[in-house]
Amino acid sequence: MKEKSYIVVIQCDIVMQRCSGYLCEHAFNERKGSFASYPKDKPYRTIYMTCGGCCGRAVHRKLDDLIRMFKKAEGVKKDKIVVHLASCITKDNYHAPPCPHLDYLKRLIEGKLSLDLVEDTYISKTSAKLREKGVYEK
Ligand code: SF4
Numbered sequence: 001m002k003e004k005s006y007i008v009v010i011q012c013d014i015v016m017q018r019c020s021g022y023l024c025e026h027a028f029n030e031r032k033g034s035f036a037s038y039p040k041d042k043p044y045r046t047i048y049m050t051c052g053g054c055c056g057r058a059v060h061r062k063l064d065d066l067i068r069m070f071k072k073a074e075g076v077k078k079d080k081i082v083v084h085l086a087s088c089i090t091k092d093n094y095h096a097p098p099c100p101h102l103d104y105l106k107r108l109i110e111g112k113l114s115l116d117l118v119e120d121t122y123i124s125k126t127s128a129k130l131r132e133k134g135v136y137e138k
């Protein structure tokens with residue numbers, strides 16, 4: 001991940017009706033969870049956005065716009081961008097089971113837009129224990 005400079009975090013639109021996204025941002029700031037491999041001394045640009053609501057189709061147009069804006073305004077190529085799907089999308093968690101459209105979202109991001117994708121953001125210790133116990137499925 002050292003070669004990336006722009007991190008885009010996609011969060012579940014439904015969950016974001018009650019979540020500020022603090023724990024995602026905190027995990028990035030502390031380089032924890034799925035952000036652990038990013039060097040702490042390297043400055044990154046970060047953008048947080050929601051999927052736009054079920055079925056997540058807006059992810060394509062939002063990211064497509066971002067790719068075009070980065071290129072037009074700053075000459076940034078898309079291989080400098082990495083997209084994280086927030087843990088509320090990828091994992092069974094306090095809010096709900098994983099997004100039922102997870103494969104579709106991945107297809108849009110990796111397949112259609114050819115962007116590098118990482119699953120997860122903040123990893124809750126409590127949820128991880130419940131996953132180990134089988135209370136949460138994934
Ligand atoms: S992973 Fe957690 S903190 Fe991040 S958007 Fe989802 S519910 Fe909020």
Ligand code: SF4
Pocket residue numbers: 011012013014015051052053054055056089099100101102
């Ligand atoms: S498509 Fe998935 S991530 Fe988006 S609002 Fe629906 S359940 Fe949440």
